[in-house]
Amino acid sequence: xxxxxxxxxxxxxxxxxxxxxxxxxxxxxxxxxxxxxxxxxxxxxxxxxxxxxxxxxxxxxxxxxxxxxxxxxxxxxxxxxxxxxxxxxxxxxxxxxxxxxxxxxxxxxxxxxxxxxxxxxxxxxxxxxxxxxxxxxxxxxxxxxxxxxxxxxxxxxxxxxxxxxxxxxxxxxxxxxxxxxxxxxxxxxxxxxxxxxxxxxxxxxxxxxxxxxxxxxxxxxxxxxxxxxxxxxxxxxxxxxxxxxxxxxxxxxxxxxxxxxxxxxxxxxxxxxxxxxxxxxxxxxxxxxxxx
Numbered sequence: 098x099x100x101x102x103x104x105x106x107x108x109x110x111x112x113x114x115x116x117x118x119x120x121x122x123x124x125x126x127x128x129x130x131x132x133x134x135x136x137x138x139x140x141x142x143x144x145x146x147x148x149x150x151x152x153x154x155x156x157x158x159x160x161x162x163x164x165x166x167x168x169x170x171x172x173x174x175x176x177x178x179x180x181x182x183x184x185x186x187x188x189x190x191x192x193x194x195x196x197x198x199x200x201x202x203x204x205x206x207x208x209x210x211x212x213x214x215x216x217x218x219x220x221x222x223x224x225x226x227x228x229x230x231x232x233x234x235x236x237x238x239x240x241x242x243x244x245x246x247x248x249x250x251x252x253x254x255x256x257x258x259x260x261x262x263x264x265x266x267x268x269x270x271x272x273x274x275x276x277x278x279x280x281x282x283x284x285x286x287x288x289x290x291x292x293x294x295x296x297x298x299x300x301x302x303x304x305x306x307x308x309x310x311x312x313x314x315x316x317x318x319x320x321x322x323x324x325x326x327x328x329x330x331x332x333x334x335x336x337x338x339x340x341x342x343x344x345x346x347x348x349x350x351x352x353x354x355x356x357x358x359x360x361x362x363x364x365x366x367x368x369x370x371x372x373x374x375x376x377x378x379x380x381x382x383x384x385x386x387x388x389x
Contacts, residue, residue, distance in 0.1 A: 098177055104160045106185045108148050111161060114183055115168070116320035119143075131155075133167060171340025179341040183317055205269055207258075209238040210250070218249055221263050226373050227294035239269060251275065251290040251312070259290060259314050268314070274321060275312040283308040283331035285359075286349070288316050288342065292335055292369040299373070303362075308333075319345040323352045332356040337368045 109119070109127060119127040120139040125146055128139040131154055140154040151158035157167075165176045213219065213236045222228040237250035237258055248262040250269075257270025275290065285308050287293040293312045300307070309329070311322055316336065326332055332355050336342035342360070350356045363372030 098180055100162050100173065100177070103177060103180050104148070104162060106161060106180075107145075108143055108150060108161055108164065109145070110185050111164070112143070114185070114317040114320075132164075169340035169344050171343070175340045178339060179316065183315060205239050205241040207237060207239045207269060208245070209236075211236050213249065215247060218247070218262065221249065221261075224263075224374075225291055225294075225370060227291060227298060227370075230294040230297055233290070233294065233297075237269070251314075253314055261291075272315060272318075274314060274318050277310040277312075279307055279309055281306075281308040282329055283333070284311060284326065284329045285309075285333045285335060286311045286313065286322070287335045288313050288337055288345075288368070289370075290314065295370040295373040296335060316341045316345050319348055323349050326353050326356070330355065333359045335359050335362075335369050338364065338366065342368075 112118075112129065112132065115132070117129055117132050119129050121128050125144070127143040127145065129141040129143065130136055130139050131141055131152060133152070133155075136154060141150060141152050143150050149158060149160055150164055162173065162176065165179070166173070169176060169179070213222070213231050213234055215236060218236060219228060222231070222234075233251065235250040235252070235258070236247060237260055238245065238247045239260075240246070246265065248260040248265055248267075250258040250260055252258055253268075253270075253273040253275045255271040255273035257268055257273060259275075260267045260269055283306075285296065287296065287310070290312050293310060308331075313319060313322070326349070332349070332353055334346050334349060334356055336345050336358075338360055346356075346358050346360075350358070363369050366372040366375065
């Protein structure tokens, strides 16, 4: 996706993915509380016809890129990376031909769900260094646009599947988080399931006991969980090292004082799986997460 394509996405969808709802709206416009800071009266206006915004309290405005640059305080490349991981329905028609679709309407049929058997999928898992974690995965065969496909499937809480192979990154069914409940008073939260699988590979080296786990399957899902973690004594966050990850960490920490940013483990890498693929430190037992 490029900047021009991102700016065609409905800004109200972008705002919704970040947890912002209008205080009032009409067919042509919508008003929001300031998304960048606290305020009591809505001063953020969205022009639906032009898909542009204006913040009257600060005298600034612009398009989607302008909004996300200020919201995430990060580079355009990281904004576009964040966008690729979202499920904006107003951009789905552009993404279908490239098979880079986060969430599909019912234009597919799942034809088979089984244990992973296909050699190509095992090879892909070996490349990601998580080939020993197949207990959390399925091999999914599905039909879409009169063609047959297959991939690694990771189930979410709405019975949808995150599908991955060397060529595709899609979601079949409703987009949702995935929770693994072990009855623990600790919880670890990951952006994607490859990060979760990567952590399971080093959990013992880090002298960590199994806990409960949440896999967001999209960083925008942080809004769904940020207010529901109060029963946990320990909250560990393993998000990407980018602007969206930074923002998600701050959102959870602002609501949960016990939350710890654990990205020091892979601070020089894009994410936990990238670290596992490229570096296996000898002093894993000494690595501890810390509060940032």
